[in-house]
Amino acid sequence: MTEPQVLPQDIIMLMGGRSRRMGRDKALLELDGEPMVYRILRLLNGVGRPIAVCNPEGVLLPLTIPMVMDHWQDCGPLAGIHAGLAHGREEMALVVACDMPFVSPVLGETLMKTMIKEKKDAVIPRVAGKEHPLFAVYHRRILPLLESMLAEGKDRSVTGFLQQIDTLYIEEVQGWAPWQFAHSLFNMNKPEDYMKVIHQK
Numbered sequence: 001m002t003e004p005q006v007l008p009q010d011i012i013m014l015m016g017g018r019s020r021r022m023g024r025d026k027a028l029l030e031l032d033g034e035p036m037v038y039r040i041l042r043l044l045n046g047v048g049r050p051i052a053v054c055n056p057e058g059v060l061l062p063l064t065i066p067m068v069m070d071h072w073q074d075c076g077p078l079a080g081i082h083a084g085l086a087h088g089r090e091e092m093a094l095v096v097a098c099d100m101p102f103v104s105p106v107l108g109e110t111l112m113k114t115m116i117k118e119k120k121d122a123v124i125p126r127v128a129g130k131e132h133p134l135f136a137v138y139h140r141r142i143l144p145l146l147e148s149m150l151a152e153g154k155d156r157s158v159t160g161f162l163q164q165i166d167t168l169y170i171e172e173v174q175g176w177a178p179w180q181f182a183h184s185l186f187n188m189n190k191p192e193d194y195m196k197v198i199h200q201k
């Protein structure tokens with residue numbers, strides 16, 4: 001059997017959130033008996049080299065991938081992107097939130113190839129005007145700006161940061177219906193989102 005080709009990018013799996021709205025750790029939510037963190041790693045197998053970015057309470061599951069902590073704790077996903085990029089090896093990284101049950105390797109590869117072709121700082125999917133910066137590709141050269149923004153502490157929103165870098169938005173994937181694009185970016189914040197996924201799958 002041939003091994004999947006690993007593309008030259010890191011995969012930064014964000015799992016350092018507090019899951020307050022969900023009421024329990026989103027990384028551990030199960031679908032068909034499989035915790036989300038394992039599911040995402042399986043779905044994205046071959047798309048890059050994964051790294052998990054956690055909080056100090058850590059992960060209650062054994063992971064065979066490198067795990068790092070945020071340098072700025074409780075500062076949200078932007079701090080997780082920073083930690084992942086700082087520990088990454090490659091020039092680019094695909095960021096993925098741990099609460100996205102339908103992530104697509106095809107979209108991951110499309111974002112990366114677009115990044116290589118267009119030479120941007122970030123390539124972000126956008127569906128019906130809504131940005132999805134937590135399934136997106138970022139270039140390592142954004143690190144210094146990211147660090148100064150986190151250190152300054154005024155605006156730690158990912159969307160605020162995207163306005164300061166050279167960001168390209170992609171609004172379709174060749175050969176995909178719009179619903180497929182939206183579906184692959186669905187994320188779960190509240191128990192009702194999780195219930196919807198369980199009942200609709």
Ligand SMILES: Nc1nc2c(ncn2[C@@H]2O[C@H](COP(=O)(O)OP(=O)(O)OP(=O)(O)O)[C@@H](O)[C@H]2O)c(=O)[nH]1
Pocket residue numbers: 014015016017018019020021022026053054055070073074075076077079080081096097098099134189
């Ligand atoms: N490393 C890291 N990841 C984070 C942090 N905050 C959120 N995330 C991750 O970012 C993704 C989206 O998280 P959110 O839903 O915005 O935040 P959350 O804290 O998990 O959930 P809420 O408490 O309900 O807002 C998930 O994968 C989280 O694990 C953080 O401070 N550090």
